[in-house]
Amino acid sequence: MTGNVDVLLIGIDAGCLPVFERLYEDDIIPNIRSICEGGVAAPLESQMPPWTPSAWPSLYTGVNPGQHGVCGFVTYDGYDFRVVSGNDVEEHAIWSLLDEHDRSSVVVNVPVTHPPDEFDGALIPGFIGPEDPKCHPEGTLEEVREAIGEYRVYPNYSREHSDFTDEQKMDEYTTLVRMRGEAFCYLADKHEPDFGFVQFQKPDTVFHEFDGNWEKVKTVYEETDRQVGKLLEECDPNTVFIASDHGMGPYEKYEFRVNEFLRDEGYVKAIKGGKGMPSWNPIQEELREGKDTQTWEPNAVERIAAKAAKFGLTAHRIRTGLEKVGLADIAKQYAPKNVARTANEQVDFPNSIAYMRARTELGVRINLQGREPNGIVPLEEYDEVRDELIAKLGAVETPDGEPIFGEVAPREEYFHGKNADNAPDIVTIPNEMGQFLSAQLLGDYFAPPTEPWNHKLDGIIAAKGTGIDPDAMPAKAHIFDVAPTIMSALGVPYSNRMDGTVVPIVADAGAQSYSEYANGDGSAMDEKGEENLEERLADLGYMQ
Structure with a gap:
């Protein structure tokens, strides 16, 4: 039949x-x-x-x-x-x-x-x-x-x-x-x-x-x-x-905070407050509500939190203080995720040499002149900077003496084609895919994995x-x-x-x-829809 x-x-x-x-x-x-x-x-x-x-x-x-x-x-x-x-x-x-x-x-x-x-x-x-x-x-x-x-x-x-x-x-x-x-x-x-x-x-x-x-x-x-x-x-x-x-x-090893390592090595500069790195947190609800959200800007309360962070009143400090006096649950309840996000230290992308943009990229991006809006690494120094970074990242070990990365490689080993420049410059593959990578600036290099699976x-x-x-x-x-x-x-x-x-x-x-691909007539998301999509996707925890 x-x-x-x-x-x-x-x-x-x-x-x-x-x-x-x-x-x-x-x-x-x-x-x-x-x-x-x-x-x-x-x-x-x-x-x-x-x-x-x-x-x-x-x-x-x-x-x-x-x-x-x-x-x-x-x-x-x-x-x-x-x-x-x-x-x-x-x-x-x-x-x-x-x-x-x-x-x-x-x-x-x-x-x-x-x-x-x-x-x-x-x-x-x-x-x-x-x-x-x-x-x-x-x-x-x-x-x-x-x-x-x-x-x-x-x-x-x-x-x-x-x-x-x-x-x-x-x-x-x-x-x-x-x-x-x-x-x-x-x-x-x-x-x-x-x-x-x-x-x-x-x-x-x-x-x-x-x-x-x-x-x-x-x-x-x-x-x-x-x-x-x-x-x-x-x-x-x-x-x-x-x-x-x-x-x-299972992820049974460590969480490694790549940008903290890069900061100590002199590649990452930090700022307090601001929109910061990509996150699903401000996206999830709006997507679920049917809006076609693609991006996010802080609201008034979140902007206030970002400004307070510039004067040292960060979400991390508030949470740590509450936890010390046994009020960890209160810290979670009264620290809305988007406020906590803007009231933290963030990577200062324009003034950094190299950084991890988002943990799920599994890679490091170089702030290259002529490619990034405020690139600070001259093209003639790109190979030298990248080789140096590959060597340093490849040598990082856990507190137990195991390598964090199974492979640290130039992007051309994994990406080729007309859109290869969208990819990170350095691919960082966790050892046995068991080390959880984080792009956040939270002080320490290592912590238990945020997600155990x-x-x-x-x-x-x-x-x-x-x-x-x-x-x-x-x-x-x-x-x-x-x-x-x-x-x-x-x-x-x-x-x-x-x-x-x-x-x-x-x-x-x-x-x-076959003919080269040309975009179909599908319409792009409108502004209202963009706000929605980002808010909804936070539920999946892929971005921090």
Whole structure:
């Protein structure tokens, strides 16, 4: 029997074999297991940095962030930042290339796809879009909500301002997972696409919000697997793939505050107060409320806190004083996150030689003349400064005498293409992805990790069905390989600009030249929307 979908790609954010195999023991994910063990499966190496907003575009375009342009959660205009959107992805997605060959697609909840381009099929954007995203075709979101009852991109509570119990939060998590499956099945039945792509985000978020609590992880995965089972039954794909953007695992070592080290080495200058470094904290609520926020400016209270900080009244001093007299809970209750943020020491970007802009970039940026608005490092000194920094960072050890970094490398080892200049100049990869990096200025170099569970480099790729060679799976594949492999599974030539190669479990359909990417007609976010997106994303804790 031929189903509604020829090739189905199921994205499981942070999915990986160590997590899956632990869930197998309790029989939590029988449908996912049937694909992994009844077909083929292997680790899928992520890219740098192994985080959602840059990794999913790499997966669905087949190119590195230096080519597609999204190197992190935010992009920069000088020293200021805005949250990335689909408009920042400057390479063709799988569904756009398939459209050129008269193949249709349905795409649901894939991150960094708002606003969508036009193609034959339907798309509902996911993470980093607003709560009521522009969909393709127009009216799709309203139609889906009418068909399945409701559809939301984000939870209906914020992490830090909620009286929700853990049980209520888990109900919301499973509701969001269910919405993805039901929305996809409805659209697949309507459009009968050649290619389907549905992504589940909550298997990642549950680790961040609940510190790897295994019972909560099982709850989220149980519903995810239930939806996978429904997808297999109702869409009856000829071939099904599972892929993830990265893995997930414990961080049992240290938090290393990179900018504190750089300050002591003479590279970072600090200021008290001000807007400071990129943060999701002022973004989260507004995104959940449906605004398309991309950037943030302090409000009146936050500006007052920033000014007070210049005279020494920092959030850190206030919190420390309250904690010393046993009022730590009061400190948390009456230090609103955005006020605490502006009332702290910040990196003085224009007057620093080099700095970490955001911890999730996993890298250090040099304040280069001619590139940065107030660059202070002459171009002729760039190589010398970078080499010196690489040597110093590479030599940093934990208090236990272990290296902080597994690799410290020039960016060209990981980024190439027309947008490589968006990336950090130096890539800093934590040792065994077990050291938590921080960009904050908090006095000490080392502390316990802010998050006890976080991203690992190896995700997963699995496949089962028509055209899959069960004996041809390599020991490991790369995230760049997913796009050419999916297109080959559909018998369609992939782009010769893709960095990946076809995983040999399918017959290679060959490469061809496609036109250079030009931005679609998706509208950019308005000012109100920009305020909203940043406020909502704080819930995920990716920025400090």
